[in-house]
Amino acid sequence: MLSIFDIFKTGIGPSSSHTVGPMWAGYRFVNELAEKGILSSITSIRVGLYGSLALTGVGHGTDKATLLGLAGYRPDTIEPDDADTIFATIKEKQSLDLAGHQTIEFDYDTQLIFHNGESLPEHPNGMRIFASDANGVVVYFKSYLSVGGGFIVSSDEFNKPEAANGSEPADAIPYPFRSAAELLDLCQQHQLTIAQLTIENEVARHDGNLELVNEKIDGIWEVMNSCIERGLKMEGFLPVSGLKRRSANMYKTLTSNPEAMLMDHFAIMDWVTLFAMAVNEENACGGRVVTAPTNGAAGVIPATLAYYTRFISRNNQQGIRDFIATAAAIGSLIKMNASISGAEAGCQAEVGSACCMAAAALAAVQGATMEQVENAAEIGMEHHLGMTCDPIAGLVQIPCIERNGMASIKAITAARLAMRGDGEHAVSLDSCIETMYRTGLDLQAKYRETSLGGLALYARAQPIKMVS
DSSP: OHHHHHHHHHEEOOOIIIHHHHHHHHHHHHHHHHTTTOOOGGGGEEEEEEEEEHHHHHHHHHHHHHHHTTTOTTTSSOOOOHHHHHHHHHHHTEEEEEEETEEEEOHHHHEEEEEETTSSSSEEEEEEEEEEESSEEEEEEEEEEEEETTEEEEHHHTTSSSHHOOOOOGGSSSOOOOHHHHHHHHHHTTTTTHHHHHHHHHHOOOOTOOOOOOOOOHHHHHHHHHHHHHHHHHOOOOOOOOOOOOHHHHHHHHHHHHTHHOOOOTTHHHHHHHHHHHHHHHHHHEEEOOSOOOTTTTTTTHHHHHHHHHSSOOOOOHHHHHHHHHHHHHHHHHHSSSSOHHHHHHHGTTTTHHHHHHHHHHHHHHOHHHHHHHHHHHHHHHHHTTTBBOOOOOOOTTTHHHHHHHHHHHHHHHHHHHHOHHHHHHHHHHHHHHHHHHEEEEEEGGGSSSSGGGGGHHHHHHHOOOOO
């Protein structure tokens, strides 16, 4: 079983699997050295990046994130504005401060290697870290796998399902479930909504402290909403590509003509799209976001929730909590039974999962039955099946930013469509999740976050403007 706060984690952009996960890996590696009592003997660190972490690592900030982690910084607490400065200092001074314990020499060009064309056997997002003593002897090394959504496991842990999913023993909570069918049965048996059941499980994890659980859920929305607000105001250009940020100008256009809402019934769609793009522009710039369930898909759930808080008159604080709890329950089903990693299953596993989660949550807070909620989730996922992950130049910019806006509209449509029905439908959510995963495994590697196929080829034919 997974916690709400496993699915929704605060981190920095641009990628949960390529930035948040590797930062945790570096942080964890140094802690393991300390726990083994060998940290003081370490004089050299070497990092190898494999698979998607190598092929799109620079564009996703994997190199920066790994070194920040080794320096003792965590993705949930580091100030995003400080990250680039710290990284530049490490490269310039050719030294690395191991979590404040000691400083060692570190040459970025020779000690952090991108193994393009090579992958670790367990997962396409792989990395290895080696620690050597003064004699040049490797005294400790570990392989880590970034399995999506900021989850990190070692290669030893990977074949243990509970470790690979970041999950806990089922007997630790009152209402364990492994499938949507089990979840609905539990809700019916105990006369609970999906949100209520999820929160009950969370309260059990927090020693019965409902107030603390609510406070932490409120904190998730606070970070999401702050990300929207910042994204609406920030102007300038996206890093590396030099592409112009669009959200601030769109925001000015919409607010300068409010009467358009009265004349254009589809104007709300512009706002929802804007909310999602604002978040993902922030993510592309390395800002603070919430994995929802990943950074690449971080805009869908905040945008759909912003639609609920701004355009649904019967919204309230508990509705926000129920939205997040419902979305987390659906996200945990996807994480436990399939994947939320674009490198493993394509963008259907990221933006598709986010749309699935958002659709279910929006239906739930508008009074849908459990069957309608499950139907909304299935619709949201079904219409992303086969979606590739092919970022141009290895950056979480094209097609990712617009794609979040499109998925937000799909989520709203899915919720509305499900609520027009009675919950009966031909394909179950469980079957759709399994189909997504099998489809992802069938996708060629060039369509799974390697920037070797699809739209990514555009950059070779007509390079986008790149700046240093």
